[in-house]
Amino acid sequence: MGIRVLFWNIENFRGDDPVRTRAAADHIREFEPHIVGFSEIGSKRAIRNLMMEQLSDFDFGITDGIQAIELMAGWRRGLFEQALYTQRREFKAGSDGQRPGALLSVKHNGNFINFLFLHTDSGRGKRDYENRREMFSKIPKLQSKLNEIEESQSKFVILGDLNTMGRDALPGEEAVSSEAEITGLSRYMARNDMTLHVKSHRTTFLQYYPNGSIQFNSDLDHVIASDVTPLKDFDGGSKVRVRGWNDLNTDAERIDWTETLSDHASVEIELDV
Secondary structure, three states: OOEEEEEEEEEEEOOOOHHHHHHHHHHHHHHOOOEEEEEEEOOHHHHHHHHHHHOOOEEEEEOOOOOOOEEEEEEEOOOOOEEEEEEEHHHOOOOOOOOOEEEEEEEEOOEEEEEEEEEOOOOOOHHHHHHHHHHHHHHHHHHHHHHHHHOOOOEEEEEEEOOOOOEOOEOOEOOEOHHHHHHHHHHHHHHOOEEEOOEOOOOOEEEEOOOOOEEEEEOOEEEEEEOOOOEOOOOOOOOEEEEOHHHOOOHHHHHHHHHHOOOEOEEEEEEOO
């Protein structure tokens, strides 16, 4: 059995709009995931209306703290031999209000597979950029800990809104583009036996002007996996599928999707295990 995993920044989801809640659940169920991860869960009502009512066949864990929005992980009830959910507070780099990482480890066919859901600092300022770099540096360290526990190279996948938007220019230093930040992250992970995987659609975030025209779209949501983690190819050969506003044909349709659901598309993978 392949394990299907979906991550989605669900954009300050508060669960108080039943139309949006049902539409979000329909988008999730269309992929038939076994594991889900969400960022920007904004209220207890969202947990109740999405996870307890719409996705009632999932168990779940949620981050908590002084941050305004949370990360949540869910796993299909009864599917795995064992499931362990923990918060990784080392990913609260540089800010008490930053979300911790949400780590879900599931046992399947006698072996553990680890999924870390992240939502890093947003912004192009020096502090935002440096906080992201510090958070990224903690990924190989966690990988090493998992390797020690399992006494082998662990299957480890990171899915999240990594906010790879670069950095503004500083005195005496040129700006860092989004592309340069992503390239640097890819090279850093490769040195640590991990891969930042190419997606079926490069950009995942869409912003529009009040007049209804597209302002920009950005490459923010990513999947990183240890090199021993077997990911299946989707149609087109990509191991990460982006699904949402990018599937629509016109700007009007894309904007309507973002207004109804989220300004982020979901990212999806399937493990060949």
